[in-house]
Amino acid sequence: MVAVAESLKPATLTIADRVFDQVRQAIVQGEIPPGSKISEPVLAARYGISRGPLREALRRLESTNLVERRPNLGARVISLSNDQLLEIYVIREALEGMAARLAAERMTEDAIADLQRLLSQHRSEVERTDWQTYFQQEGDLDFHFQIVQGSGNQRLIDILCNDLYHLARMYRCQFGMKSDRAAVALKEHQLVADAIAERDGELAEWLMRRHIRTSRRAIERRLQR
Template structure:
């Protein structure tokens, strides 16, 4: 029961059904899901470990509020760590896994929203391009940090924050270049392309913030507000 509640709440937070900054009401959620407070508290604790929920003194648990600074810091962290993951994947990924990665990109290519250049949003876990590369790195600590500790927070950013429509197809093509560098067993090139890929996404996000900021001011809105301004469902690629 606790696992089901955790998964359901996680999905609701990531997709914005429970908006950023929302106070978590245990009585309301217990009633809504028809469960006791014990499993619910366990689920909330796990959400806190995923950095989706934070506890504040005299306030209680709330869904995290995502700011421009939070997002850009996360992109800088990802650029370094996922570049390393791509380097290791080029050294360690099996031929079979590389073939599966190519098949995954083929599935992504067939999605209507990508073909129309509207969005490039990937489902979680093994259906996520970056997730597979991180797992293929074989570095246990790197995998824990990116796939356990920060993964769903990154998905929350991706799902709720708008993007320039031109970025979707570009990001997809960049994924293809990363796969080819890994297949060529070229660790330096795989790392370089991955870092450039994530850096380009970060620059895209910075430009979007600047477009929405008042003249003479740097934007620092919550991600939820930016999502509403840019259109729901259009998510920046990881």
């Protein structure tokens, strides 16, 4: 894993590492909106760095599919069409379903206990928002991320946690974490986790696929408004 799973200690972070994390977060949270042109002088001034580390950070952002370069247009934040966004959910449905099945077979008991503790934390956080907001921080604090990691399949991890992860987070933030699905999504997560704990891979896959399919249909309804 490169993008999210890096667990670098603060002392070992390079300037490019720090700027990569900061710009990535700004893009995902919408501070730098989809389609925005990336201005190297502006970003260099904003983060107080030279152009060298910034260019290295931008190259890494290209590798995570958050930034794209086009001839004569320079670098821009990726902007997906509605169809492209929904395609990501179709891919996630298939691949995360597979990841859930593998996780039921391969996750250690300690990892499953960590997953259950994470959901307890999420439940407390959702309760504090009166069951209206379900915000997940990235990486190990993200339910889906933990399950993909638990699959033990490196190629699957690369696809879901490097190629698609930040794109999915960006649009999740764009549509907002506040949703009438917050309580339902949490319940769906718990059902998946329980199936994994019971080592029922077939059920875990079916539940995960249903969960992501339901999320996709909710987004489709919002796009049609």
